[in-house]
Amino acid sequence: xxxxxxxxxxxxxxxxxxxxxxxxxxxxxxxxxxxxxxxxxxxxxxxxxxxxxxxxxxxxxxxxxxxxxxxxxxxxxxxxxxxxxxxxxxxxxxxxxxxxxxxxxxxxxxxxxxxxxxxxxxxxxxxxxxxxxxxxx
Numbered sequence: 001x002x003x004x005x006x007x008x009x010x011x012x013x014x015x016x017x018x019x020x021x022x023x024x025x026x027x028x029x030x031x032x033x034x035x036x037x038x039x040x041x042x043x044x045x046x047x048x049x050x051x052x053x054x055x056x057x058x059x060x061x062x063x064x065x066x067x068x069x070x071x072x073x074x075x076x077x078x079x080x081x082x083x084x085x086x087x088x089x090x091x092x093x094x095x096x097x098x099x100x101x102x103x104x105x106x107x108x109x110x111x112x113x114x115x116x117x118x119x120x121x122x123x124x125x126x127x128x129x130x131x132x133x134x135x136x137x
Contacts, residue, residue: 052109054131056092059116063089066123081122088115 063085070077077085091112096103120127 051131052105055129056095056109056112058129058131059088059112060092063092063116063119077123081119084115084119084122088112088119091115 066077067082067085067089070082091108095108095112096105117127
């Protein structure tokens with residue numbers, strides 16, 4: 001038996017078939033991209049986090065070394081220098097350890113870098129990080 005289909009609906013389906021096919025293809029491509037992009041994004045974030053952790057660990061080690069040496073050594077650093085070293089240590093201690101949208105990790109990292117460079121200038125040592133990733137074009 002013939003179904004009760006309106007002739008206008010048939011024509012509309014024919015003329016809009018390209019739009020329907022485009023929407024279906026877009027949705028399929030979007031799902032495929034999400035599935036492929038998530039692991040890649042995870043690995044990129046994981047490795048970038050490891051680089052940041054290594055950098056902060058290096059800064060923390062240098063700062064701790066100078067703070068401990070000041071306590072043990074006869075040569076004392078100025079109160080201003082010690083205060084700056086403690087500030088860098090405090091900034092590193094308060095750096096977020098979990099992934100949160102409320103914290104601007106890159107802004108915090110830039111503040112720590114600037115304060116570390118300031119402490120190095122006061123100590124008259126190089127602020128170069130041996131673990132820094134250097135790009136040159």
